[in-house]
Amino acid sequence: MTPPTEPSVTVVVVAGGDPPTPEEIARLPANPVVVAADAGLDHAQAAGLMVAVAVGDMDSVSPEALAAAEQSGTRIERHPPDKDQTDLELALELAARLADRVIVIGASGGRLDHLIGNLNVLASPAWAGVDIEAWLGNAQAVVVHSHRALAVEPGTTVSLFALGGPARATTSGLAWPLNDEVLDPLTSRGVSNQVQSSSPQIAVSEGVVLAVIPHP
Incomplete structure (x- = not known):
């Protein structure tokens, strides 16, 4: 008898670039596990997404979004500002431990150096076992x-x-x-x-x- 396969898990990582569009939010799977990278917490809350974990140095998230997340039970993983990884890399590191598939939204716009760094981070061999894609507007x-x-x-x-x-x-x-x-x-x-x-x-x-x- 073939053992039952484990259901696949999709994690949505919300980055702190341009806010995701309503069309992107509508395309997301139902009830995803959501990880917010720093200011991605603002974007996620504005889109009505329930955030499971917020990760980063929290230097760009609004105090209001952070307070609302703490009140709602979102787990906050704070990192020092003087770190070697971007907030998105920290979020992907977490998401890859939880998921079979990762969808990154909110990673476009903003600084060109951040976009180049984000695209390279997406391809890290550290999460080669996970299907990763980014929706970039x-x-x-x-x-x-x-x-x-x-x-x-x-x-x-x-x-x-x-x-x-x-x-x-x-x-x-x-x-x-x-x-x-x-x-x-x-x-x-x-x-x-x-x-x-x-x-x-x-x-x-x-x-x-x-x-x-x-x-x-």
């Missing part, structure tokens, strides 16, 4: 450590980027496929591919690939 970024099927329709634009070093990838369902080929992070080889069939596949045997799907 006008785009979706999907991390591929081994294999992912993208939930996109034919005609959609997809760009593939190697993060952290060269990545060896094989794709199917794209106009210009890769067949066990190397993507170099210092070239534009993977930019602006086109989806030809539903649910295109990306398999990565070495390195990490970030699939970016712009929204019209």
Whole structure:
């Protein structure tokens, strides 16, 4: 007799960039586990999300949001301002211990250096066993450590980027496929591919690939 499989767990990480849009909130799974990264607590509360844990140095969250979270029973994990990790990295570290899938919202906008750092943090091998994606307002970024099927329709634009070093990838369902080929992070080889069939596949045997799907 086959043992029952454990139900998958999705954690939503709310970052402190631009507030998530109503459309993004509506697309979230029902009753998600929510982790807020610092000022992401303000965004989460404004969107009506129940936050399980707020994490960070709490230098940018509003005093009102922090007081409301403490009163509602949200667990607060404070870290010193003089730390080596961003608040988002701390939130992802926590989320990866809890989840099979992590959706990051609120990570776009704000400072360019934060956005670049956030995209690199998403691809950390520390959470290679978790499906991670970020909703970035006008785009979706999907991390591929081994294999992912993208939930996109034919005609959609997809760009593939190697993060952290060269990545060896094989794709199917794209106009210009890769067949066990190397993507170099210092070239534009993977930019602006086109989806030809539903649910295109990306398999990565070495390195990490970030699939970016712009929204019209």
